[in-house]
Amino acid sequence: MASPAQPTDILPAAGRNHREIISPEGVPLSVELADFGERAVAFTIDFILLNAAILLLYLPLSYLVLLDFGGAILTGVMMFVAFLVRNTYFLHFELAWRGSTPGKRITGLRVIDRRGGPLLPSAVIARNLTREFEIFMPLIVLLSIGGVETGNVAQWLSFAWILAIGAIPFLNRDRMRGGDLIAGTMVIALPRRALLSDLAQRDALFSFTDKHLTAYGAYELQVLEEILRGAQTEAYSADMLRQVGEKIRRKIGWREPVPLESEAMFLRDFYTAERAFLEREQLFGKTKVDKYSQPVRRV
Amino acid sequence: MDGTARSEPDETRISAEPPRPQVVLRSSEFRKKREEDWRALEVLIDRAERRGIRSLSAVDVQRLPVLYRSAVSSLSVARSIALDRNMLAYLENLSLRAFLVVYGPRSSLLDGLKRFFARDFPRAVRSAGPHLLIVTLAMIAGVAAGFILTVGDEDWFSALVPAGLAADRGPESTREDLLTKEIFAPWQGAAHAFAIFANTLFQHNTMVGILSFSLGLAAGIPTVLLMVYNGLILGAFVALHYNRGLTYEIIGWLSIHGVTEFTAILLCGAGGLVIADKMLFPDRFSRLQSLAVHGRVAAQIVIGAVLLFFIAAILEGGFRQFVQSTELRYAIGWGIGGLWLGYFLRAGRRRG
Numbered sequence: 001m002a003s004p005a006q007p008t009d010i011l012p013a014a015g016r017n018h019r020e021i022i023s024p025e026g027v028p029l030s031v032e033l034a035d036f037g038e039r040a041v042a043f044t045i046d047f048i049l050l051n052a053a054i055l056l057l058y059l060p061l062s063y064l065v066l067l068d069f070g071g072a073i074l075t076g077v078m079m080f081v082a083f084l085v086r087n088t089y090f091l092h093f094e095l096a097w098r099g100s101t102p103g104k105r106i107t108g109l110r111v112i113d114r115r116g117g118p119l120l121p122s123a124v125i126a127r128n129l130t131r132e133f134e135i136f137m138p139l140i141v142l143l144s145i146g147g148v149e150t151g152n153v154a155q156w157l158s159f160a161w162i163l164a165i166g167a168i169p170f171l172n173r174d175r176m177r178g179g180d181l182i183a184g185t186m187v188i189a190l191p192r193r194a195l196l197s198d199l200a201q202r203d204a205l206f207s208f209t210d211k212h213l214t215a216y217g218a219y220e221l222q223v224l225e226e227i228l229r230g231a232q233t234e235a236y237s238a239d240m241l242r243q244v245g246e247k248i249r250r251k252i253g254w255r256e257p258v259p260l261e262s263e264a265m266f267l268r269d270f271y272t273a274e275r276a277f278l279e280r281e282q283l284f285g286k287t288k289v290d291k292y293s294q295p296v297r298r299v
Numbered sequence: 300m301d302g303t304a305r306s307e308p309d310e311t312r313i314s315a316e317p318p319r320p321q322v323v324l325r326s327s328e329f330r331k332k333r334e335e336d337w338r339a340l341e342v343l344i345d346r347a348e349r350r351g352i353r354s355l356s357a358v359d360v361q362r363l364p365v366l367y368r369s370a371v372s373s374l375s376v377a378r379s380i381a382l383d384r385n386m387l388a389y390l391e392n393l394s395l396r397a398f399l400v401v402y403g404p405r406s407s408l409l410d411g412l413k414r415f416f417a418r419d420f421p422r423a424v425r426s427a428g429p430h431l432l433i434v435t436l437a438m439i440a441g442v443a444a445g446f447i448l449t450v451g452d453e454d455w456f457s458a459l460v461p462a463g464l465a466a467d468r469g470p471e472s473t474r475e476d477l478l479t480k481e482i483f484a485p486w487q488g489a490a491h492a493f494a495i496f497a498n499t500l501f502q503h504n505t506m507v508g509i510l511s512f513s514l515g516l517a518a519g520i521p522t523v524l525l526m527v528y529n530g531l532i533l534g535a536f537v538a539l540h541y542n543r544g545l546t547y548e549i550i551g552w553l554s555i556h557g558v559t560e561f562t563a564i565l566l567c568g569a570g571g572l573v574i575a576d577k578m579l580f581p582d583r584f585s586r587l588q589s590l591a592v593h594g595r596v597a598a599q600i601v602i603g604a605v606l607l608f609f610i611a612a613i614l615e616g617g618f619r620q621f622v623q624s625t626e627l628r629y630a631i632g633w634g635i636g637g638l639w640l641g642y643f644l645r646a647g648r649r650r651g
Contacts, residue, residue: 023371023398023402024402025368025371025372027394029391029394029398030391030395031395088408091408091411091412092407095408095411096351096406096408097351098400099399099403110399112399119403121406121410121411121415122411122419122595122599124411125411125599126598126602129602129605130598132605181590182590182594182597182598183594183595184592184594184595190392190395191392193389193391193392193393194389195334195337195338195341195385196385198327198330198383198386199383200324200326200327200383202323218382221382225383225384225385229385272324275382276323276324278382279324279325279326279380279381279382280325282379282380283325283379283380
């Protein structure tokens with residue numbers, strides 16, 4: 001029996017994949033998985049901020065150069081400062097901002113526990129210090145001991161390691177990197193959605209019989225909702241609304257003429273009536289997903 | 300678009316008919332009753348997201364869980380009675396955001412690290428007891444083999460120890476060389492010490508850590524081999540000095556940082572074995588689930604080991620040549636080793 005898991009799944013939001021977590025109250029909450037692009041942008045922003053902070057801390061180091069310290073010592077100090085800053089950065093923000101960093105905040109991403117539990121500090125620490133092992137330290141080894149052409153085993157290993165680790169997010173369906181896998185976390189997109197006005201109109205101008213209303217299902221209803229909301233923001237012209245109206249009237253067998261200027265009202269009334277009808281049917285256990293399906297009885 | 304304005308054009312068509320019954324939508328009624336609470340919750344969540352939960356007043360903090368639960372219950376009801384897509388999406392989103400605020404523990408960097416080192420890390424280490432035993436035995440076997448091989452034939456030293464670690468030492472080194480250039484080489488100042496610190500931390504130790512942990516994914520056999528190999532190097536080193544009558548001095552020289560450093564290497568190896576164990580024998584989980592559940596433990600061990608590497612590097616760079624007495628080196632090295640033992644055995648035992 002093909003019944004949709006949740007009514008919001010009927011017309012899925014464009015783009016992102018959905019996953020479900022169960023809140024402690026036992027209610028499944030649908031989360032939107034962050035895209036690779038979004039995560040790359042978030043990381044790039046964090047990376048830039050991070051390096052700006054590191055550079056700022058390097059300024060006093062130029063004093064050491066004046067004192068004529070050895071190159072090895074200077075590299076040592078620089079690596080140490082970089083190590084401290086990049087780890088404190090991610091740890092601090094993901095702990096204090098509950099799974100967010102400046103980059104994630106700008107792109108609207110969050111780190112959450114994969115099973116819907118609270119995001120524990122140990123998970124945050126695990127996922128971020130793994131980053132050190134995943135990317136930064138192999139990168140340092142790769143870049144530090146001279147070119148790859150020397151055939152250094154450590155460098156080839158680092159290179160292979162970075163490639164293998166970099167492939168992990170592409171190889172699992174939740175797009176987890178190694179650190180997420182180990183910490184049991186995932187990265188989701190968390191947009192802010194606004195509650196728009198209710199489209200349903202109490203007093204209707206046009207009235208429809210049940211025969212008119214059986215033509216469509218929940219999917220078409222929600223497409224119509226999108227169109228009507230689009231018309232409110234003038235994304236759809238009057239012409240387009242007219243076409244939609246004509247099409248609906250042909251389908252449901254509506255005979256009476258509808259003047260051009262009341263097209264929007266017709267659609268709105270139809271939306272209201274259709275929604276009232278489908279919601280009533282659903283309450284009686286007869287869910288109709290779309291116009292092709294027969295109403296199914298949900299147990 | 301209110302009712303009076305729009306009724307004009309169609310006045311003629313519907314005037315003859317009696318007034319229609321109003322369309323009553325359960326979902327609209329439902330929304331009207333609950334909307335105020337949703338909006339209130341949204342305001343609180345917005346503020347908490349932007350300025351942190353501390354920006355909420357005491358009253359608001361008390362209202363938050365109540366409003367959250369009411370929103371979640373609204374969501375469950377709406378899912379069964381409403382087809383208003385925007386409202387459903389809004390409720391999903393609001394519940395999720397509220398959930399993340401209500402159940403998102405805030406903690407500072409300091410709190411998080413404190414909790415990790417006071418509880419999670421020693422617990423993780425204790426839970427990996429058998430794995431630690433295996434890697435320790437592997438390393439001891441390596442030390443014994445390296446020692447026996449090199450004592451008999453010092454060419455083994457060059458074969459076992461990589462050039463970078465051996466530096467200038469080798470079969471041709473004399474007792475004097477080893478004493479003056481290595482064991483009791485003069486302290487070269489803080490800057491030089493720091494260079495050693497950074498070098499050991501970021502190159503040698505890190506690679507060992509990464510390798511032993513990640514090779515756990517390859518069923519753990521490479522991890523065990525790596526432990527044996529590390530033992531071989533150590534054994535060869537000791538043998539070279541044994542042949543020149545410097546056993547007591549070299550062990551002191553190695554102890555000051557080696558106790559901590561080899562503990563860290565063993566911990567990394569144990570972490571790798573935990574991963575191998577749980578991948579080979581996932582119990583009632585799928586392999587991926589098993590990795591997620593136990594991977595955290597393994598990662599905690601390795602991450603804690605980074606701290607040990609850190610301390611070992613400080614001891615090696617900062618104190619090894621600074622402290623010129625072998626007895627003191629023993630005392631520092633094994634004293635700190637004893638502290639580690641106490642820490643791993645006792646820390647974080649309270650509260651079950």
